[in-house]
Amino acid sequence: MRLRLKVVCGVLLLSILLGGLGLWMLRASVAASHLELEQRAAREHFVRLLQTLDDELALRDRVLREWSIWPDFYQFAEDGNRQFAERNLSAQSIANSSLNWLGFYDLQGRPLHSIGAPGQAVELRLPHDLSPAVQTQLSRPAIDT
Numbered sequence: 653m654r655l656r657l658k659v660v661c662g663v664l665l666l667s668i669l670l671g672g673l674g675l676w677m678l679r680a681s682v683a684a685s686h687l688e689l690e691q692r693a694a695r696e697h698f699v700r701l702l703q704t705l706d707d708e709l710a711l712r713d714r715v716l717r718e719w720s721i722w723p724d725f726y727q728f729a730e731d732g733n734r735q736f737a738e739r740n741l742s743a744q745s746i747a748n749s750s751l752n753w754l755g756f757y758d759l760q761g762r763p764l765h766s767i768g769a770p771g772q773a774v775e776l777r778l779p780h781d782l783s784p785a786v787q788t789q790l791s792r793p794a795i796d797t
Contacts, residue, residue, distance in 0.1 A: 715749045729756055732764045741767050 690749050728736040746754050746767050756768040 654773060711750065715751070724758065729758075729764065737765050737767075 724736055724740070727733065741754070746752075753766065753768045756764040758764055
């Protein structure tokens with residue numbers, strides 16, 4: 653009877669060890685595949701986010717390019733004609749263009765006019781360290797595309 657008890661205990665212990673080892677390996681495999689699925693989903697979401705941002709930037713670029721070739725707009729940027737701003741640069745026109753804020757600056761980076769969509773802050777200023785970058789962009793020749 654002692655031999656039979658030892659064999660049963662040995663088989664039971666071996667079964668428990670093999671079952672535990674199998675469970676541990678299965679858990680490690682599932683965890684790795686789960687992590688891979690999460691990373692793949694995160695990459696797909698990030699790519700979708702980047703595409704959405706690119707689309708939004710392209711839309712803003714089209715709107716601003718349309719406005720940039722408007723001769724009255726160009727004249728306003730040069731002389732700061734307030735009548736033009738009152739007639740054409742309302743908060744509603746900014747909102748209709750899907751913009752929250754629009755600011756006009758001269759070649760030295762000084763603000764000429766700023767307007768915000770309804771419910772948005774109207775008065776925004778460029779940081780001093782940003783003005784040289786704006787001046788550089790403003791001094792570049794226009795490229796028609």
